[in-house]
Amino acid sequence: MDLLIKLDIELHEEMSIPLLIDIFSRMILTCESITHEKEAAWYLTADTLEEALQKKAFNEYAPTDLLETIPYFDCMESIWANETKALKIKYTSSGLIYNLEFIIEEINHVNKNSIIDALDYYFDTYKIVCMRIDTNGYRYNRKNVFPDRLPVGWMLYLNQIITQEQVPMAAQLITIENEKNKGTLIISKEGVFDGSNKDDIKKSNEIEIQLTALGLLPLIREIYN
Template structure:
């Protein structure tokens, strides 16, 4: 089972090294909760496996000197773990937006409540304009309805208030209303979504069609312009 989480954050100022390390550290803690493995060692990418293994980025949730020695201007390269079939975190700064992609591969079980709780905690800490959670390449393999609009997949957060009567087919709507964000986390299924399952794909498609018909599903260019 592959899980992909994309968290897009509005930056009020240029992303500092301290904020970047803190964000990565939180995502690593997220990985620990899902994999039940608190002993993963994280590395920067290199031209060879040998080179990469000599460049640890984090260990025991703390950044190493290799992290502080690197220069970050626009692109934040990925960090990865050698265990559990490549756990990857990568990010990119674009204008005043920070895009964080978080991929876990071949994870056998996922604690749904943990994921929801952690995403809600991020929505309290950061100015988030979009969150997408995808399982088994629903978006990557273009199983969504509208190629030019955001996919729903398993979970989609939008800075819009969406009511249950507007998308009654959604399994759950979590309303977010705090100092940072005012919107809704849409959850398509109450079980772990599978981007290869016909019923799950149908459910996500139905939500996308309903949201688009109500003018609530943004175009990708509207979100990332």
């Protein structure tokens, strides 16, 4: 069984090419820590595969000289390693959303703790508005309860302190508190969350309902205002 994992991070940072390169480097490391696989190279996109293969952006996670010469943001909207691994950036009016999407071929290789460890860097380094980890199209296939609110999926970070007493059905709540961020990482399931599994969907739905009842689950439009 394949597991499609999608990581969405909403950052509010003043962007620059060095910061953008750092984001991509870190995402490659995140990808490696979750898949336990290293890619020899990552490439910029182009009109054809032949052209793209001439635009090596990273040797593993180390940037190449090519990145120092590209026009600001012209080519750095996405990089790719193979047909199942791509790192993408989507621009918004209030900041940037960084999307990490890849396929895990064997579900047993996914480790929740390695994912959490990989996220620590983002929490310590960037101002995060929200962060979501989705699997197998939970949000894309509209399995969440409220289409106008953030989905919980497997993991959701919100910039507010939430206690286990408030959301007892959550598998784990991790408090994030440092110079950059103060909030809570909500984890719906201890094991691997499958966004197409009926029981997992029900668990995430219950958490979304409870958070909404407490006024803790933001509207999507509130995130971008």
